[in-house]
Each structure stands twice: as C-alpha cells, then as structure tokens.
Amino acid sequence: xxxxxxxxxxxxxxxxxxxxxLSIDLPSGSTVADLVNELRGRGAPFxxxxxxxAVAINQIYSFLDEPLTAGDEVAFIxxxxxx
Amino acid sequence: xxxxxxxxxPIDTAALLAKVGSDEDGAALxxxxxxxxxxxxxKVTGMRYDVYAEMATExxxxxxxxxxxxxxxxxxxxAHRFGELKIGDISVGIAVSSPHxxxxxxxxxxxxxxxxxxxxxxxxEHYVDGVSKWVEGTIPPGAGLEGSTHVVPxxxxxxx
Numbered sequence: 001x002x003x004x005x006x007x008x009x010x011x012x013x014x015x016x017x018x019x020x021x022l023s024i025d026l027p028s029g030s031t032v033a034d035l036v037n038e039l040r041g042r043g044a045p046f047x048x049x050x051x052x053x054a055v056a057i058n059q060i061y062s063f064l065d066e067p068l069t070a071g072d073e074v075a076f077i078x079x080x081x082x083x
Numbered sequence: 084x085x086x087x088x089x090x091x092x093p094i095d096t097a098a099l100l101a102k103v104g105s106d107e108d109g110a111a112l113x114x115x116x117x118x119x120x121x122x123x124x125x126k127v128t129g130m131r132y133d134v135y136a137e138m139a140t141e142x143x144x145x146x147x148x149x150x151x152x153x154x155x156x157x158x159x160x161x162a163h164r165f166g167e168l169k170i171g172d173i174s175v176g177i178a179v180s181s182p183h184x185x186x187x188x189x190x191x192x193x194x195x196x197x198x199x200x201x202x203x204x205x206x207x208e209h210y211v212d213g214v215s216k217w218v219e220g221t222i223p224p225g226a227g228l229e230g231s232t233h234v235v236p237x238x239x240x241x242x243x
C-alpha cells in the first residue's frame with residue numbers, strides 16, 4: 001500500500017525547485033519527515049530544501065512527525081513575510 | 084461580523100471601513116500597509132506577493148477571530164493583496180471598531196503582528212538595478228521549528 005500525496009512549493013522554494021507542485025507516492029506509515037527525506041534524497045535542486053522545513057498538511061501548520069494519509073496536501077512553507 | 088479576504092484585486096479601504104462600525108462604537112480604525120520605495124539601503128521599484136490562497140484565507144480569518152478578544156467586538160475586516168504591486172500600493176488593510184479607542188488600537192496591532200508571524204504570504208522585492216530578492220521571513224510558530232535557521236538562497240544574485 002502506498003500513500004499518494006500532493007506537495008506544494010511556494011515562493012523561494014518554487015523558484016529554486018522550478019516546480020510548484022509534485023505528486024509523490026510514499027510507503028504507508030510515512031511521516032512528513034519521510035517525505036522531506038525522500039525529496040532531499042533526489043539531489044539537486046531538491047537538496048536545497050531545509051532538513052526541517054515548516055509544513056502545512058491540508059492547510060494547517062503541522063509537525064514533521066505527523067503521519068501522512070492518502071490524498072493529503074502537504075505544503076512546504078518558507079519563512080513567511082506578509083503585511 | 085468578521086470579514087477576511089485574500090485577493091489580487093486592489094484593496095478598497097472605504098469598503099473595508101464600511102464593513103465595521105455600529106451605533107455603540109465610538110472608535111473605528113483603519114490600518115493600511117503600503118509598498119515603500121526602499122529596503123535596507125536599496126531602492127525598491129515594486130514587490131511581488133505570493134500567497135497560499137486557500138490556507139491564507141483561513142489563517143486570516145483565525146487571526147481576526149482571535150482579535151475579537153482584545154477588541155471586545157466582532158467588527159473586524161481584513162484584506163491582504165497578492166500579485167505584482169507598485170510603490171504606494173496597499174498590500175494589507177485592517178479595519179476594526181469598538182466602543183472605545185484603546186481596544187481598537189490593540190486589536191489592529193494584534194492583527195498586523197500575527198499576519199507577519201504566520202500568514203502564508205511571501206514577498207519578493209524588485210530593486211532598481213533589476214535584481215529581485217525574497218524578503219527574509221519568519222518561521223511560523225506551530226510547526227515545532229522554533230530556533231531553526233533557513234539556508235535557502237533568497238536571490239538569484241551570485242547563483243549560476
């Protein structure tokens with residue numbers, strides 16, 4: 001069983017990676033940290049992502065040890081600068 | 084009535100202010116954030132705001148809800164803009180009203196400070212020399228990353 005998730009990249013992450021969105025299949029039981037490791041393990045440019053990025057799962061800020069479920073939307077949130 | 088909106092349309096401050104106020108309110112306050120022409124000694128020609136729109140709308144609503152506590156009323160209207168903005172353009176507007184001014188000032192300040200801490204919005208400054216750079220931001224609380232550093236280069240300057 002795999003866990004398909006949709007990952008979103010904004011601002012500086014999108015610029016550096018050259019993509020705004022990726023669909024990724026993870027092994028069941030995977031956490032956000034596993035997703036980060038999978039991406040960083042792809043090498044350049046994905047290894048530019050921080051080891052511990054801020055993330056939101058389904059639009060809610062989440063911890064890296066949060067388990068993922070099929071269909072989750074995982075957004076990588078660079079340091080924010082609104083206002 | 085709480086109003087929270089994230090849009091690429093220009094912010095209509097009169098409309099925002101008109102959403103708050105009531106017969107019991109003696110104070111109504113409008114704060115606007117405006118794109119300025121300089122940053123850290125560099126001349127700025129404009130700014131690009133990126134946003135995670137679905138999430139930002141929810142977070143903005145949450146912030147407004149929390150601001151009802153210092154405000155003592157639910158009369159808050161807040162709008163954040165995204166897209167390409169010019170010098171002088173309004174990037175954020177916050178209207179609040181309450182029976183007395185102290186609560187209005189406190190709530191308005193709370194909303195803008197919380198926006199800067201946790202609204203999923205990013206801005207890229209365009210400088211007069213043609214270079215652009217993402218503004219160094221704040222790691223939002225709630226993700227368990229307090230004290231983390233951010234190492235991704237924020238500009239194309241010096242990159243191949």
